[in-house]
Amino acid sequence: MRKNIIAGNWKMNTTLSEGLALAKGLDEALKGKTLKCDVVIGTPFTHLASVAAAIDTKRIGVAAQNCADKDKGAYTGEVSAAMVASTGAEYVILGHSERRQYYHETSVTLEAKVNLALANGLTPIFCIGEVLAEREAGKHFEVVDEQVRTALFDLSPEDFSKIVIAYEPVWAIGTGKTATADQAQEIHAHIRKTLAAKYGDVIANDTTILYGGSMNAENAKDLVAKPDVDGGLIGGASLSVEKFLPIIEAF
């Protein structure tokens, strides 16, 4: 079944003590509330184990923001999917535009990461989205199709059904310029159609597709009210309980 999810992506923010305080604060704020969505926080690698131990992971799922494209071995500085899973994290954000742009991640490495994440029982939150020039050239549909096709379409239907997609137009990330709810709905519906053409209507309908890019307390309600927007992947506004909570409560 399709799930509603509000996920925070802390990116490279917070020291361990700050991150722990943020996670515990959110856990406390959600205690006793009946929510219409699952809540996930994507912390730096260094925080995963401590955060997972400090909160109720039934209430808040923990995500890594990346994992290695190799299983294990002599890859200095890398963190494997098995290591991530061993911390108590259940999710891993993969293919974020910042990783594609600054760390040159390609669909080949991303496909390997997705496979390793799945093999280790993690749920990939797989990010796709076009840059401004592509949107202005009317190529955004093609771009997202290509991103899902090249990294995900060799998955078996069973494996594909474990994936969460996050549509994040690069021009909306950290810019304060969010896609309108209609723009988000239009492309989410398109993505779902692309998934249906490959995996059939049932799997496509059951796939959670999140929106990300300057989502906040003000615009969240309109975005999640759209039938094909199943939640959000939130950067800046996930760094304080005060800003993140109203987004969670937008459902």
Ligand code: 13P
């Ligand atoms: P902002 O919410 O800060 O725009 O970031 C979105 C994002 O990149 C989440 O992964």
